[in-house]
Amino acid sequence: MAKPLLLVFALFVMGGLYAILAPSDVSSADTTKSQQVEAGRKLFAVGCSSCHGLNGQGSSQGPTLVGVGAAAVDFQVSTGRMPLAYPQQQAPQTKVSYNDDEIAALAAYVQTLGPGPEIxxxxxxxxxxxxxxxxxxxxxxxxxxxxxxxxxxxxxxxxxxxxxxxxxxxxxxxxxxxxxxxxxxxxxxxxxxxxxxxxxxxxxxxxxxxxxxxxNGGLALGGIGPVSEGLWTWIVGLGVLVAFAVWIAAKGAKAK
Ligand code: HEC
Ligand code: HEC
The missing domain is CATH 1.10.760.10 (Cytochrome c-like domain)
Structure with a gap:
């Protein structure tokens, strides 16, 4: 008789605990998210806004980031392309300037400017x-x-x-x-x-x-393709053969 009662009691306790804990879980996830966005906004204002505008709207120095999405930020910043040091032809890969948390924050912030592809x-x-x-x-x-x-x-x-x-x-x-x-x-x-x-x-x-x-050994030639690689073999291989033939001919002429 005691066992089923205990079970019912335990279920009540579990349910009660869940009811108390679950909603606060959601709201704490929400606050971490908004803290992350806020951190991203600050990093952005310092490191990126000079070119991309204070609200990511773009300027003469850089394109708008509204709608490019978190994935674009993650790609650009974690390959060291952004922040760009100075305006140039094409953003090169350089040293990565932010740690993972900061990159995630920047990405989360830019995602709030306009929805784009997620990481x-x-x-x-x-x-x-x-x-x-x-x-x-x-x-x-x-x-x-x-x-x-x-x-x-x-x-x-x-x-x-x-x-x-x-x-x-x-x-x-x-x-x-x-x-x-x-x-x-x-x-x-x-x-x-x-x-x-x-x-x-x-x-x-x-x-x-x-x-x-x-x-598998040999000069890879950057994999430029079988035709050009074959051509190289022809030029180099034939060149050696021709040189050898000339050498033999010259020797033969001297021997006479
Ligand atoms: C010196 C100016 C400059 C700074 C500083 C800079 N950017 Fe950029 N950014 C550019 C330019 C110019 C482009 C576009 C051409 C390119 O990608 O080379 C660009 C492109 C981008 C793109 C790609 C947009 C797309 O359409 O896919 C992202 C994302 C980006 N920047 C994020 C950032 C973030 C985040 C920061 C700060 C950490 C930053 N940028 C700092 C100039 C800058
Ligand atoms: C029209 C030419 C073009 C085509 C087609 C193209 N790419 Fe690219 N790709 C580029 C350029 C230009 C860049 C350099 C962008 C930059 O520096 O920001 C690039 C960059 C990349 C990078 C980043 C490399 C790095 O060093 O960080 C990857 C990965 C990539 N491309 C993969 C692909 C794949 C996979 C495809 C096919 C589905 C593809 N690309 C098709 C022109 C192209």
Whole structure:
């Protein structure tokens, strides 16, 4: 008789505790969020507003950040592109100026200016358990959508007007995902409608295999392609043969 009563009592206590604790959990999550946004606003005023305007509305020195989203801020700041030191052709990757908490705060603040792509979670950008066919499909997607600028092996390449598409070797999975999501500078945006989240994972998996693949000796020539690599073999190989032939001929002439 005592046991069921005890159970009922325990359930009451649990329910009561939940009722007391749960709402305060939500509101404390809310306050941490608004504290983070507030911290971001302060960091932004000091480090970014000179170019992007006090409310991120943009100025002659930098574009508006309304609607670029947290993902763009995370990408730009955690690759060290922002804050830009001085106006220049293309924001280069430099030393990262903020720690992770500060970057999260800046991103949260900019997200409040206007909704844009959120920072992707690890489950979104980390390709796991993909089959060989899916990785191969990632290679196809890469060659169709990316290689024109970044080269077939992701080694990077020059673009018109002194700009360039950087090498993708060693770029983190998260930054690859964010780059596709936000399209920094000359790079187009690959929205989830065009390149689905699954496609993006496959592209990332392909890039991983590409850059983990050992170089099987020889001069890689930056993977400029079989035709030009073959051409090199021809020029160098034939050159050596011709030189050798000339040398033999010269020796033969002397021997006479
Ligand atoms: C010296 C001026 C300057 C400063 C300081 C600066 N930016 Fe920028 N920012 C630019 C310019 C110019 C661009 C656009 C061209 C580019 O990306 O190179 C840009 C682009 C961006 C973009 C990409 C926008 C898009 O459309 O995707 C983000 C996000 C950004 N800045 C965030 C920041 C943050 C956050 C800070 C402060 C930590 C900051 N910037 C500081 C000049 C600046
Ligand atoms: C029209 C040319 C173009 C195409 C197409 C393009 N990119 Fe880019 N990409 C760029 C440029 C330019 C940058 C450098 C932007 C900057 O410096 O802010 C860039 C930057 C990147 C970066 C950041 C690298 C780093 O060092 O932080 C990644 C990752 C990336 N691209 C991946 C891709 C993928 C994946 C695709 C295909 C889905 C793609 N790009 C298609 C031009 C292009």
């Amino acid at each position: 992707p979670s690890a489950s979104q950008y980390q390709p796991s358990g993909l089959t060989d066919e899916e990785v191969a499909r990632g290679g196809e997607l890469f060659r169709t959508n990316c290689s024109a600028c970044h080269n077939a092996e992701g080694a990077g390449g020059a673009l018109p007007n002194g700009k360039y598409a950087p090498s993708l070797v060693g770029v983190s999975d998260k930054h690859i995902y964010e780059a596709m999501l936000t399209g920094p500078q000359q790079m187009p945006v690959f929205s989830d409608q065009v390149v689905t989240p699954k496609d993006k994972q496959e592209i990332i998996a392909y890039l991983q295999t590409l850059h983990e693949r050992p170089n």
